[in-house]
Amino acid sequence: MxxxxxxxxxxxxxxxxxxxxxxxxxxxxxxxxxxxxxxxxxxxxxxHYHNDETGRxxxxxxxxxxxxxxxxxxxxxxxxxxxxxxxxxxxxxxxxxxxxxxxxxxxxxxxxxxxxxxxxxxxxxxxxxxxxxxxKDMFAIDGRKMSSNASKEWSGTHSELKGKKKKLEKAVSRLLKRHREHDAHEQVNPQHQRDDEQRIETLKKASRRIKTFLKEQPERTNKRNQPLKGNVTDPDSAKMKTAKGVIQGYCGVAAVDSKHQVIMHGEAYGHGAEQSTLIPTVKAIDAQCRWLGHSDIFKTARITADSGFHSRENLEALTRLNVDAYIADNQYRQRDPDFDQAGRYRVQHKKERAALARQRGKTVATGRFTTRDFRFDTRTMTCTCPAGKPMWLSSAKAMIGGKPAYQFCGYVHHCRDCPMKAQCLRRLDQKRPRSVAFFYKEVVDQQKPDVLQIMKDKIDSPAGKRIYSKRLAVAEPPFAHMQAMGLSELTLRGRPKVNGxxxxxxxxxxxxxxxxxxxxxxxxxxxxxxxxx
Structure with missing residues (x-):
């Protein structure tokens, strides 16, 4: 035993x-x-405490x-x-x-x-x-989108929320009507009656929340004066697209030092667009360094950021501030030969679609030329296609998407017999020639020192590539560290508290x-x- x-x-x-x-x-x-x-x-x-003389x-x-x-x-x-x-x-x-x-x-x-x-x-x-x-040699700026303590089901424009409020009120009316019908026929079930009363009170409470939100919160709009969605639970939060779907939350922006990935500045924003956060973050880095006793930090330090922070306004502002910045545009990897195989699966998908289209009796073209492949001379107002053929000015006042543009069109006999039409036309059997448009603003910008082109040349240079290649190893580890600690969601509401x-x-x-x-x-x-x- x-x-x-x-x-x-x-x-x-x-x-x-x-x-x-x-x-x-x-x-x-x-x-x-x-x-x-x-x-x-x-x-x-x-x-916060006021118990100096009395109180617990x-x-x-x-x-x-x-x-x-x-x-x-x-x-x-x-x-x-x-x-x-x-x-x-x-x-x-x-x-x-x-x-x-x-x-x-x-x-x-x-x-x-x-x-x-x-x-x-x-x-x-x-x-x-x-x-x-x-x-204090290089600071990498990046953002992390995090879910907030609010449901995206309670988001919408003022018009959408008004429609949701009407639906709630209709649901309450249906339940009350059913109550009256049961009372009239004396078919009252006490348990069902209690459930319906609780449901009515829940719907009324939700309707009151929406009514209060519409009354107290003015409708927000974007730069195009289009209405933005607000959230009833947390008006400061916003819907954001992430790799794992759409979330209701905030974007936490962090500026990270390159030596040991110490975060120099952190701030939360109630929108997913990162472009507007770059300049405030750069100024905050300068302020933090002054607190530490280091003035004029950007005389020697560099700034790196991904394409989410890239815009003409940001690059012009950084030029005025004399900041040595390396910010990639959304075509950076396509120009880099090190990433020439990055889209191989996507290319295969296009080839599969082309093969399927040919099986159906159609011929499609892949890898079409873009506007950048056409040479537009602003002095003579002429345009040349990638094959070197001239194009004629079909309209000097074309309106495309509400924006004025110069529109050029190729000649039919040039496009019909061109050996490069597979890269230019949508279909090889297309009868209409290729057309291309240049917006007025882009034409004006071409006549100025182009900060976009300057940044492209800077970041495409061997030295620029070496500097920018360090961004990923500097900016991402703090976010991965927080995720590893289990800090994946925000538990407070309102931008001041979430920022804290x-x-x-x-x-x-x-x-x-x-x-x-x-x-x-x-x-x-x-x-x-x-x-x-």
Missing amino acids: PRFKPYDTRQNLLLPINLAEQLVPGSFEYTLNYLVDHEIDTSIFHD LAYDPAMLLKVVLFAYSRGITSSRRIEKACRENVVFMALSADSQPHFTTIADFISRMYKPVGQLFIQVLMICDQLGLIG QWQLMCALHNLKKIHGFGGEKLQQRMEKVQKHG
Whole structure:
């Protein structure tokens, strides 16, 4: 018969526990505890408290900050889960001194952190600079789209939301009509009646929410004066396209230093377009460096960003600011021979479509010439096709998409017998010749020093390619780091609070960098504190 060690769950144990000893030297929680206690000024959180003479004693914001930052580092953003961890997890107990704060206290602290979190971010950044973690040679700017605490089902233009409100009101009318019919025929089921009453109250509440939103929130429009969709739950958020579909959320933009991927600046925006965020981010980098005591940082530092930030307005603004920038356009990879095989699967798909079309008795052309392949002389107002044949000016005042343009057309006999028509015409049996249009604005811009062409030449040069190739290794790791920590969604509502939460995530990333790369300087600081008690 097998024998086992005896065990009894009813026995009493006396375990002497020192909470400080649960924070193991070399661990992130040990570094976090030291930094909050000795390097970070937590008095920035004191403005909220007004219990100097009367009122109940409050939890120390330093303790709450430790708990929240450590919880975020473990991917725990729910205040209820943080409260549970403070009761059950020994590390959380050590950081909180076994205070066991209620989840409402934690939630309140997180929701109002957006005011002082900017100062917290700067303090962490200053520690990074003191430890030599910031190189200030190159800054990569990129954005990350994150889901917000709002459903995209409650998004729409004012016109769409008015239609949704009418549908809700019709649904309420149908339920009330059914009630009256059942009462008239004395077919009342108490359970069904309670369910219908609850459903009616839910629909009325939703209708009131939409009505309040339409009354209080003016309709937003884009540059073309077209209405933009708003969200009833979080009006500051927006619908955004991502690789995994459409989300309701914010775009968190970060400027990252190239030495150790320390985030120099972070800000959340309630729109998916990144172009408008570039110049404010560049100015914020300059302001942060001035805080650190480094003026005129862009005399030596460079800026890199992907095609999402590329626009004529941005390039002109960077030229005025004398910033050495490397920003790719959306045709950059197509011009780069290193990526000549990047679209091989897409090309195969086009070939398959062409083969299918030929089977159906049609002949299609693939790889058509674009407007850039046609030479337009603005002085003589003449145009030459890729085959070197002249084209005639069919209209000097053509309107295409509401924009004025010069339109040129090829000669029928040139196009019919041209050996390059497979790359020019939509179909090889097409009878109409090729036409091409040049918009007025593009013609005017050609006569000026073109910042777009200057940037293309700059980024296509061997030196430009080497510099821009570093962007991916600088900008993306912080986002991957946040994803690995479990910080994939935003839990607050409203741009001010969401911006504070995004900056808190960026500060946490930088704290991790301090822990990982602080080295001997950080160790010396810790030993000095231990030596002096």
